Amino acid sequence: MKALTANRLDDGEVVFWNAGAWREAFVEAEIFEGEDAAEAAEARAKGQITLLVEPYLIDVAPVDGGLAPVSYRERLRALGPTNKLDHGKQAAGGGGIEVLAHARGSARSTGRVNLIKRK
Amino acid sequence: MPRLIRWKDGRAEAAEDPFTAVADDEVVPPGDVIISLTRFQVEGEHLLGQGRQVGVRVEPDEAVEALAYDLPRIAVVALAFPKFRDGRAFSAARILRERLNYAGEVRAVGDVLLEQARFMVRCGFDAFEAADGATPRQWAAVATRFHHVYQRAADGREPAFAERVRA
């Protein structure tokens, strides 16, 4: 399973794709089961140069209570810094945040690998 | 023929390029040409003897000092930027102007971008093959945006420390 993420150009906020719109919370991200739909969305996102910086796909997997990005780097992006729990998306709290905060186990996301290769 | 940006007396203008850039595996056509340093070292004497203008393209890993004795006969030294991040030609341009006292054209070729205009002008470049399609107007705006400079370089601008003494 994959999700499509990027940082918003204007303010740098982490955003997630859902059916052509960009959402700030990971729980609102569209989850792609197949490669084709994910890559089509990524291709569209790459054209949105006045909206976004560097859109890329990330791996997502089931965890207790829901879904979470596989890599801890992506979970940090979806939550906020661990030294200031009142900053970032985690400040809003709620069930979706709880699921991410307690997600364990990790492996490198393929999205991250692609990001490095492109440079 | 690419349109050149020429820098003269603090102004940028578009100019036709009378030179043909000739690759090492091409036959040298008639007229004024720019050839590689390696080719110049073999054929330079012969070509100059034909009464035409000859320019030399110097790659970043070649030393401009190799041209020291020929400079009075060379119309153009074209310094290559294979990538805009490769800044070796900035040093080469200053050495040409400030150490070897070269008075001919110093041309920037390759990945030549608008954002570098002010650095290139300061280092003594006076002709540019802009890779990003920058216009002379844009080139001049970037090259002259800063009212002051902190160092002496090849452009003769008065540095801040000299301005301060005068003030």
Next chain:
Amino acid sequence: MVYAYDRIDERMLADRAAEFREQCGRRLAGEITEDQFKPIRLMNGLYLQLHAYMLRIAIPYGTLDGAKLRALAHVARTYDRGYGHFTTRTNLQLHWIKLRDAPDILDELAKVGLHAIQTSGNCIRNLTADPHAGATADEVDDPRIWAEAIRQWSTFHPEFSFLPRKFKIAVTAASQDRAAIRVYDIGLRLHRDEDGALAFEVLVGGGLGRTPYLGPTIRERLPVKHLLSYLQAILRVYNRHGRRDNLWKARIKVLVASLGAEEFGRQVDEEWEASDKAAADLPDTELARIRAAFAPRGFDTLPRVSAAFETLEADDRAFARFARHNVKPHKMAGYAIVDVSLKAPGETPGDCSADQMDLIAGLAERYSLDEVRVAYEQNLILPHVRLDDVPDVWRALAEADLATPNIGLISDIIACPGLDYCALANARAIPIAQDIARKFADPELAETIGELKIKISGCINACGHHHVGHIGILGVDKKGEEYYQLTLGGSGEDDASIGQILGPALPADKVTGAVDDLVAVYLRERQGSERFLDTYRRAGLAPFKEAVYAEAH
């Protein structure tokens, strides 16, 4: 006391801010792509990190005054989340910046002579200097005079803005190195030669990162008047011959190491002798102008001792401890250098809230001749406090949680922002620092352990100087999990050395326990007044290794 920008310096900042506003506008309008914009914004210290943009503001040679610090507080409060992070490069990073606000921030900063010029990119970066400059008795001159000369010379340098890689210069004029000059691309140590003339010892090719080196000396006695022409020669040799084919081999340290210091020095000399030195060197008039700006002013003639200070020292154990660790001797009788700790146990090393910045600015204006310094160890310094005033300063700092008496002790930890913020990091650094500092929060225990420098980096770029920590901790990504590699025996000071790897990397939850084990070995093995580093150097890696890895079984 501090160089004030004149109309030329101010105009330079205004021109830069206007240029960046236009560049941001072009990006937001879609006229240039991210690939074209990225090097432009990086040259202005604007990074895109995990959660937002980060703006790295230059604090040249770590010197601030009240107005500058208040401006930083104002920017942090207005455009960020009310705090900033002081770095090992003595810059301030704001971690929650919006691209659309960046031009306004630069305008605000320019009003007080601050900027983000050359805080990133492959150029000569913001200078660092001895944070005790102008206050310590062990210096031969104020190094900031020379640092300011270099700042101007290196700003928008036309020849050296596209170097093979970034380039960092540190300057000291003291016998004790507080600027880590051996791990810089160029380290400059000002001293007096046999005739009493000022001269620079020039070290080139130090650095941390993937392949750490201590910089060798290529010239023992450079006459000070030739500083800029000699720097030009070094930079020109590097610009022409430094490697550009491999990012990891592009720093000057690799060029110096591959040629050998002697051959590199010979090439620099050859270039230097061929150059027009007079055109590159600063005229005496300009040096005199800069020197005058740093001339000592405002000191009173005071008795060497202060009754108020000594009485409180005798009566109050907490103040006595603060005096032992955070108060350093000053060159003027009756004055002291006071360290402001940004390392309260459990807090983020180097973080400072806007309110704390305002408070420190006020203390500087009232008690420290309007000066504040940033130390590369991520603390602030009030450099000129009367001994009589130290008790009041201490009370004010303590109320704001800024008086932790831990300078140089185990909880005075350097940590880069790590993966909590940084897009380059492999692992988090801050939570490790917080955890260790909490473990050793007891000031009695910290004092018993004595000098122990822990330095943590979240990746091999080594912003947290882990190679030169007595205990260095490097975050690595091991099959997608955060692991930490420990090194022992590094030092960035006069006895500089690169730390040795202790053993296999440890998972995050084992790091504090491992540090505890290392400390236990030290306390068991130490002889006389040995510091942790001394015991390690005498006893070697073995007992430490055994303690940590025996436990892991």
